[in-house]
Amino acid sequence: MSTSTEGSMYGNGMFAGKKVLVLGVANNKSIAWAITESLSKEGATVCLTYLNEALEKRVRPLAESIGCTDVLPCDVQSDEELDNLFAELESRWGTIDCIVHSVAFADREDLQRPFSETSRAGFQLALDISAYSLVAVAGRAKKLMPEGGSIITMTYLGALRAIENYNVMGVAKAALESSVRYLAADLGASNIRVNAISAGPIKTLAASGIPQFKQLLAAFAEKAPLKRNVEQGDVAKTALYFLSDLSSGVTGEVTYVDCGYSITGT
Ligand code: NAP
DSSP: OOSSTTTTSSSSOTTOOOEEEEOOOOOOOHHHHHHHHHHTTTTEEEEEEESSHHHHHHHHHHHHHTTOOOEEEOTTHHHHHHHHHHHHHHHHHOOOOEEEEEOOOOHHHHOOOOOOGGOOHHHHHHHHHIIIHHHHHHHHHHHGGGEEEEEEEEEGGGSSSTOOOOOHHHHHHHHHHHHHHHHHHGGGTTTTEEEEEEEOOOOTTTTGGGGTTTHHHHHHHSSTTTTOOOOOHHHHHHHHHHHHGGGTOOOOOOESSSSGGGOOOO
């Protein structure tokens, strides 16, 4: 079964002339990278961000592989770096059409200890990077989307259900999903749509911090109606739908790209 965009209905330049900011490419396994590749194949101009100089070394070669020259620093915990990012984009591009927010972080220790022992600092850190950052990004994007735009973020079923080892990240994803609805309500009058994709488990750098992730993947494929794991390419296809005009009447939604797992009973 094809999960990439090759050989599909895509590839006709549906994003030609569109400018897209992508936050969250860590390496070639990142969900954000699969989305970036698909956007690039569709003719989009993309800006990638990196957290610090060490990580810049991983992001730049990926950017070069798709002819992307807009690679800028952004730690979403820093208001100053966010301000600089949007000021730079305004001077380079003038306006932005779409944003892919694919960023999350929690201290590994907070995913390993019982949830009731989550530290205050760990709770704040997870919520700041994984949820507040969407609000911080969307607020700054408004000015650069005078004719509207589309913003997407990545979430997980742990927002709704108490999934083993997901702990504080589940709370952060719940805040993220709620933020999607409030942002959609706030920015809708500006024709800016905000949606979330709830992906099934995928082996990436961020996922490697979740204890027993391998077992989670195996159990998932067994139980999911489509009898397989989700791949980055599955998420990228849905991302193109949300970022394009195909979803012009859709905002504030959380859409599951999980091979149907979330509909099953225990
Ligand atoms: P990933 O490749 O590790 O991407 C996570 C990204 O978040 C990385 O690029 C990371 O940057 C970035 N990040 C962390 N702290 C940051 C900060 N302070 N400022 C800016 N960026 C920061 O993993 P992924 O699985 O593709 O994750 C992308 C999104 O999908 C996350 O929101 C994740 O929760 C969500 N998601 C993943 C799965 C899954 O199973 N993989 C399922 C559902 C949802 P560095 O690596 O450079 O630190």
